[in-house]
Amino acid sequence: MPSLKGYSSDLEYSYAPGVFPSLELMRVRPESATRLLLSERAQGEGVEKLRQICREYGVREEIADKALRRISGKDNCFAAVVFEKWQAELAADKPHVVLHHPMDEGNLGTIQRTLLGLGLKDIAVIRPAADAFDPHVVRATMGALFSLRLKQYDSFEAYRQEYPGHRLYPFMLDGSVMLEEAVQSVQKPYALVFGNEGSGLPPEFAQLGQAVRIPHSNEIDSLNLSIAVGIGAYAFVHAQEKQEG
Amino acid sequence: MPSLKGYSSDLEYSYAPGVFPSLELMRVRPESATRLLLSERAQGEGVEKLRQICREYGVREEIADKALRRISGKDNCFAAVVFEKWQAELAADKPHVVLHHPMDEGNLGTIQRTLLGLGLKDIAVIRPAADAFDPHVVRATMGALFSLRLKQYDSFEAYRQEYPGHRLYPFMLDGSVMLEEAVQSVQKPYALVFGNEGSGLPPEFAQLGQAVRIPHSNEIDSLNLSIAVGIGAYAFVHAQEKQEG
Structure with a gap:
């Protein structure tokens, strides 16, 4: 295997940085894992558990302090477990939750984790956007990414064509x-659509469905x-739960 | 006036870093402002507006690139406007919203902004906690701090004694x-109490009122x-709005 690069969006693999996200990956998507990177200083119960589960799945481990620093910036x-990226299909x-041009990596991570917690597992991300597979985002999700069906699209129309x-x-x-x-009165199946952090959604989205406002003070x-x-x-x-009662 | 220090919690003043938070400060609490710090490179409409309102309130301006770098880390x-810290009294x-040992500066800033948006202006922060007056927190609030009644307490009991x-x-x-x-069935006046990011609230809080759970998946x-x-x-x-009709 060639030497590992710092992450970039056009690579076919990414990294789950940290013991907890790596354990989540091995629990939920072990078939995507290709290598376990360890620091010379790695120790503790979590590390041993991670090494064991990687051995069980035939994921080779290696000492790679330099790569870990490069990936995490820390x-x-x-x-970190190296994994092959995948393209999920939404159910x-x-x-669905559609994120239109979310640019902040921390936000994108927190949102994934929140939606998994609320049981909304199908997420469309419309590019340009922060890369959901970026190790910083993966870390911010605490591994939630691995349990979601998240698909990245080049346009809202591309998403809409698949799920009209x-x-x-x-x-x-x-x-x-x-x-x-x-x-x-929610019509099912529904898709909640959220815009960019700074500019929100373009005005034409109001014509595409039922535009919703979360009231807040001025x-x-x-x-x-x-x-x-x-x-x-x-x-x-x-509200869904109530209606299904 | 002595030369400006990097921020620390025991100083009696702090900084609103950035044009937008500074404008918010001058709009809402101009009486707290003591100095306007400008970069040699400062320009644009927002900057001119800020300079004008500072002149109106007699807030002296000065070029202070080094201090700005030190304060913001950027x-x-x-x-940035220098302001005297204050101790608000809650209504x-x-x-009320009581934050018990929130340690993350970004979280504390986002929470302040969110609560102002939802019309909950009275916030108690129980120490140890991130410093609500830290310039990084002030920046994350986008100036919301200036419109809130936020008071920091050394213990939950100290808060409770004031508002039993x-x-x-x-x-x-x-x-x-x-x-x-x-x-x-909410009893008024109420106080929502939230624990630390990692450890939540100590178990004894369940005896102090009606413990609430936000359901989420496992x-x-x-x-x-x-x-x-x-x-x-x-x-x-x-729910309050609904009950009040």
Whole structure:
């Protein structure tokens, strides 16, 4: 195998940096793992568990302090599993969350983790966007990525062509219906659509479905994207449960 | 005036780094401002507006590139207003949010901004905790701090002594009542209590009020603190509005 490079989006592999994300990868998608990188200083219970599960799956380990530093940008990353990236297909009959041009890596990680926690496992990311497979994002998800069906698209139209039947709920600052009203009568399957951190969704999205507004005071410009996704997704999931009662 | 130091918690002043947070400070709490620091490279509409409002309030400006770099840790911070810190008193008849040992500066900033957006302006921070006046936190709030009544306490008991009448709702992973049930009958005035990012609230908090759980799947350990605060605060605020009709 050739020597490992620092991560870039056009590589076919990425890294799960840290013991916890690596364990998650081996628990959920061991078939994607190709190598275990360890620091000379790696030790402890988590590390031993990781080494054992990698041995069970025939994933070769090697000492690679330099690579770990390069991948994580830190001096205290003691383990990482190299994995082949994959392109998931979203479930056609489940609710989707569509992220339109999310650019912040930390946000994208937190959002993945939040959505997994709320049981929304099908996520479309519309490029240009932060790379969901970037090791920094993987780390921020705490491994949630491995349990999600996340697909990256080059345009919203490309997503829409594959899943034309989902009722769209674009979240917009001037959405015509308040969140609590919108969740009173949700059409299934639904897709919650969230825009970029700075600029939100382009105005034409209001025509594509039922634009939703999360009410907030005029003392702030907008809620942080990951907070808006958390509040919006929670309200939809909970309303669904109530209706199914 | 003596030369400006890098920020530390025991100083009686802090910095609003960046044009936007500085403008917010001058809009909401101009009486706290003492100096305007500008970079030699500062220019643009926002900067001119900031200079003008500082002149109106008699806040002296000076070129201070070195101080700006030291405060922000960045090379592209072109303006900052120095302000005297204050100790706010919480409103006794309003809902409170109590943050017990929040350690992450970014989280604390995002939470302040979120709560201002949801109209919850009274925040108690229980130390040890990230410093709400740290310039990095101020920057993450986008200036929300200046519109809030935020008070830092050395213990939860110290907060409780001042406001013994608020009905406590501690958010806990094993809370006995689900969020949606809890908001059906909220006793006012209420205080939402959230624990540390890693360890949550100590178990004894369950005895202090009605412990609340935000349901999430067992595929994650817990929601990010700022997401939990967003979801919890939104649900309580909205339930209040509904009850008040």
